Amino acid sequence: ENLHVGVIGATGAVGVELINVMFDRNFPVGELTLFASERSAGKTLETKYGTKTVTLFSVEEARKCDIVFLAVSGDFAKEYAPQIAAGDGALVIDNSSAFRLNDDVPLIVPEINGDLAKTAKLIANPNCTTAIAAVALWPLHQAFGLKKVFVSTYQAASGAGQPGMNELREGLAAGLKGEEIKAEVFSHPLAFNVIPHIDTFQENGYTREEMKVTWETRKIFGVPDLAISCTAVRIPTERTHSESIVVETEKPVTPQAARDVLAKARGVKLVDNPEKLEYPMPINATKQYDVEVGRIRTNLIFGDHGLELFVAGDQLLKGAALNAVQIAEASIA
Ligand code: 2RA
Numbered sequence: 001e002n003l004h005v006g007v008i009g010a011t012g013a014v015g016v017e018l019i020n021v022m023f024d025r026n027f028p029v030g031e032l033t034l035f036a037s038e039r040s041a042g043k044t045l046e047t048k049y050g051t052k053t054v055t056l057f058s059v060e061e062a063r064k065c066d067i068v069f070l071a072v073s074g075d076f077a078k079e080y081a082p083q084i085a086a087g088d089g090a091l092v093i094d095n096s097s098a099f100r101l102n103d104d105v106p107l108i109v110p111e112i113n114g115d116l117a118k119t120a121k122l123i124a125n126p127n128c129t130t131a132i133a134a135v136a137l138w139p140l141h142q143a144f145g146l147k148k149v150f151v152s153t154y155q156a157a158s159g160a161g162q163p164g165m166n167e168l169r170e171g172l173a174a175g176l177k178g179e180e181i182k183a184e185v186f187s188h189p190l191a192f193n194v195i196p197h198i199d200t201f202q203e204n205g206y207t208r209e210e211m212k213v214t215w216e217t218r219k220i221f222g223v224p225d226l227a228i229s230c231t232a233v234r235i236p237t238e239r240t241h242s243e244s245i246v247v248e249t250e251k252p253v254t255p256q257a258a259r260d261v262l263a264k265a266r267g268v269k270l271v272d273n274p275e276k277l278e279y280p281m282p283i284n285a286t287k288q289y290d291v292e293v294g295r296i297r298t299n300l301i302f303g304d305h306g307l308e309l310f311v312a313g314d315q316l317l318k319g320a321a322l323n324a325v326q327i328a329e330a331s332i333a
Helices: 013-024 059-063 074-085 110-118 128-144 157-176 208-221 255-263 317-332
Strands: 003-008 029-036 044-047 050-053 067-070 091-094 122-124 146-155 227-234 240-249 268-270 291-298 306-314
Touching (some): 013 029, 013 157, 013 317, 029 044, 029 050, 067 317, 074 091, 091 317, 110 128, 110 208, 128 146, 128 208, 128 240, 128 291, 128 306, 146 208, 157 227, 208 227, 255 291, 255 306, 306 317
Parallel strands (some): 003 029, 003 067
Antiparallel strands (some): 044 050, 146 240, 291 306
8 A cells, every 4th residue: 555654854865865765766765754953844855756845854753754764873773763663653774883783673685684574673784885795695695605704895985975976076176186185074085086984993903894894794694603704995986886705605606506506696787798898887886786796706715615896886876766766665565
């Protein structure tokens, strides 16, 4: 039946994509309410559902919705998500990291554990880097068993929202004119640079972004001791994350066997034909629902129990808005 859907943070990069994805996928929206803080309340927003006036957020108003997407900070989610979801309140799908590791909050990539979407009123959407890698790794785990996973990421500016994308563009333009490149959103100038630092540094020398890949992949796969390690790097691309991944497998594996598995995998587009210069790239993966996977080859170190691959996925889509809407679809399926 047609649902009353709320989006909190509708004017941000993820919020805008949430509205686009619901429309494009014909999600059964009967009524759409866009919530924001005082700062944006009263503003109008042009959407595929027409011109919408942004409503001032209140728990009471949000609880009237059937489903509420949160595309705002973890602090906001911590304070309000449980109140919105409590009792006969709304199903809350939270894009922040606030509840991802809570035992009683499912962390869902629908291609992997979508069946959990009916088990809770508060659901966490994974970190974008985790979701993009997981879509490619899950079929390989099912077929060959993942023993060790090493991930190196090349993450787009959109991971830091619209401000991140703005700073990148302004920086590239400034750099081309020989002017100073600002670093306010990122720790250093991103244009013509790469920054091996996303989120805060932990005691163990990893950043929080890198540990999210480890912690969240283990939870989504249901493999608490999965040996997975990540180096997360910001690069000057706009909205698609790329990831270089090495795996050691339990069972023997060949590149062709892996391609056969990935060619059939949900949410994956196999792009692996180097002779024709075909491999995953942000310029092709951007604005696509599927995650591109290619450069599949036997890893020189693990031999016939190892693979090396390259992945590219749109950070705002499978990394955020698409995955969140797919969770909502699974919750009403
Ligand atoms: C980033 N994955 O790319 C983090 C949060 N979106 O900045």
